[in-house]
Amino acid sequence: MAEAVAALEAVEVDYPGRGRALGPFDFRLGAGEIVALVGPSGCGKSTALRLLAGLEPPTRGQVRRAAGRGETSVVFQSPTLAPWLSAAANVALPLELAGEGRAAARAAAAEQLRRVGLAGAERARPAQLSGGMAMRASLARALVTGPKVLLLDEPFAALDEITRRQMADDLLALWAERRPGIVFVTHNVEEAVYMASRVVVMTPGPGRVAGEVGVEGTAPRPKGFRTSEGFRDAAERASELLRRAMGAAS
Amino acid sequence: MNRWIGVLAPTIFLGALFGAWEATCRLLAVPSYFLPTPSSIAMALWENAPTLFASAGRTLTSALAAFAIVSGLANLAAVGAASSRIVEASFRPIAVALQVTPIISLAPLFVAWAGIDNPDRTIVALAVVVAFFPIYSGSLSGLTATDPELERLFDLYGATRWQRLTRLRAPSALPQVLEGEKVGLGLSLVGAVMGELSAGSGATEGLAWRIQEASHRLEMAKSFAALVALALLGGVLYVGFQSLERAALTWWRGRPPARR
Numbered sequence: 001m002a003e004a005v006a007a008l009e010a011v012e013v014d015y016p017g018r019g020r021a022l023g024p025f026d027f028r029l030g031a032g033e034i035v036a037l038v039g040p041s042g043c044g045k046s047t048a049l050r051l052l053a054g055l056e057p058p059t060r061g062q063v064r065r066a067a068g069r070g071e072t073s074v075v076f077q078s079p080t081l082a083p084w085l086s087a088a089a090n091v092a093l094p095l096e097l098a099g100e101g102r103a104a105a106r107a108a109a110a111e112q113l114r115r116v117g118l119a120g121a122e123r124a125r126p127a128q129l130s131g132g133m134a135m136r137a138s139l140a141r142a143l144v145t146g147p148k149v150l151l152l153d154e155p156f157a158a159l160d161e162i163t164r165r166q167m168a169d170d171l172l173a174l175w176a177e178r179r180p181g182i183v184f185v186t187h188n189v190e191e192a193v194y195m196a197s198r199v200v201v202m203t204p205g206p207g208r209v210a211g212e213v214g215v216e217g218t219a220p221r222p223k224g225f226r227t228s229e230g231f232r233d234a235a236e237r238a239s240e241l242l243r244r245a246m247g248a249a250s
Numbered sequence: 251m252n253r254w255i256g257v258l259a260p261t262i263f264l265g266a267l268f269g270a271w272e273a274t275c276r277l278l279a280v281p282s283y284f285l286p287t288p289s290s291i292a293m294a295l296w297e298n299a300p301t302l303f304a305s306a307g308r309t310l311t312s313a314l315a316a317f318a319i320v321s322g323l324a325n326l327a328a329v330g331a332a333s334s335r336i337v338e339a340s341f342r343p344i345a346v347a348l349q350v351t352p353i354i355s356l357a358p359l360f361v362a363w364a365g366i367d368n369p370d371r372t373i374v375a376l377a378v379v380v381a382f383f384p385i386y387s388g389s390l391s392g393l394t395a396t397d398p399e400l401e402r403l404f405d406l407y408g409a410t411r412w413q414r415l416t417r418l419r420a421p422s423a424l425p426q427v428l429e430g431e432k433v434g435l436g437l438s439l440v441g442a443v444m445g446e447l448s449a450g451s452g453a454t455e456g457l458a459w460r461i462q463e464a465s466h467r468l469e470m471a472k473s474f475a476a477l478v479a480l481a482l483l484g485g486v487l488y489v490g491f492q493s494l495e496r497a498a499l500t501w502w503r504g505r506p507p508a509r510r
Contacts, residue, residue: 074406076399086504
């Protein structure tokens with residue numbers, strides 16, 4: 001197994017007044033691995049992601065992060081672009097905040113925008129971008145620093161089905177370029193199986209590991225993968241795990 | 251259709267109002283020192299135009315000077331309050347007191363401090379105090395209403411406090427800041443007028459002083475003319491700022507703001 005770039009060891013998160021949100025929960029992301037986190041709403045998927053990003057500490061347990069500052073990127077469900085900045089300025093932001101010169105940062109941003117399929121949109125403002133384009137810009141901002149770990153919190157949830165599938169393939173192609181470790185949070189089992197080599201299914205909140213399903217093959221996915229036996233089998237097993245976890249809770 | 255309503259309706263209404271006013275004054279032979287006719291006010295406006303224009307300039311200068319000072323002070327205070335809860339809590343009683351106290355009651359104090367020979371200082375100081383709260387609270391709410399996910403990204407990027415302020419909170423607060431500044435600009439004019447009324451003398455000669463002077467001499471038409479000039483001045487300031495705000499918001503959003 002590849003060396004872990006991020007791991008959660010028996011972490012628990014309690015929020016004052018709201019009780020336990022997550023755990024005890026174990027998780028491990030290998031270098032260059034794509035892992036999907038699937039679970040019902042409110043199971044603590046996003047909380048787990050925030051722990052992995054170092055954005056909040058666990059109440060108990062250990063968070064191990066091999067990636068340093070600037071080597072972890074997050075993409076949220078909404079594009080979260082600054083409306084007053086152009087697409088290129090938004091993408092350049094993490095580099096500029098890290099002290100890189102404006103010209104170099106803007107050049108890197110333009111190059112990254114081209115990679116995500118937004119060549120020519122450098123000067124556009126977020127308000128002028130479609131939902132899919134804004135998400136691509138958000139992805140470009142996450143990738144521009146060349147992260148070792150990329151954390152995606154339901155990044156395609158707000159997109160229509162066709163855009164969603166296109167984005168999934170494009171993301172896998174981008175992953176193949178530099179192979180960052182990816183944690184992909186979703187509540188869609190089929191999307192999880194399509195994206196990941198490993199699907200971790202969570203129980204309803206406070207989330208624990210309900211089980212894990214390995215998916216054969218690696219990204220990028222071949223044409224017709226969605227109708228292949230391997231895909232259907234993995235999706236069926238993940239769905240069954242999820243069903244059982246939900247059943248046990250109710 | 252809707253545009254015609256917006257123009258025609260007030261024209262007809264005001265025309266009818268002024269017509270009725272004029273007719274009533276004439277029919278009942280209302281003395282002009284009690285209520286002048288609209289036509290005599292128009293005449294007074296025409297005859298005194300140079301004086302009124304100069305006085306409007308004085309009042310405008312006071313209001314704009316106060317606006318510049320209060321914008322600096324209130325925004326600085328808002329930045330301080332937004333960056334620390336202790337600072338915010340410390341400022342709160344004063345901010346609330348400024349909002350609920352009828353500021354005009356401070357006029358005698360300001361006159362005493364500035365000295366009877368420096369009415370300009372009293373006028374500007376009163377305008378500053380009157381306009382402080384809306385600018386402060388607009389900026390403060392803007393600075394503290396940043397998109398929490400953008401804040402998280404700034405955490406992730408390890409942004410410094412200065413970067414967070416200049417690259418995230420200040421630009422993101424722009425719409426609320428402008429809203430506060432707009433109210434503040436109007437109140438700067440109100441404050442300047444209050445200052446002129448309470449501290450004004452022959453030395454200041456602002457519009458409010460003209461109103462007072464004409465009323466004391468029972469030249470009501472002239473008094474009304476100064477009032478009209480003051481309303482026009484307020485209107486010009488409002489419309490001017492409105493277009494400035496619109497331009498700034500168009501830049502900020504990358505598209506024209508939705509029409510209200």
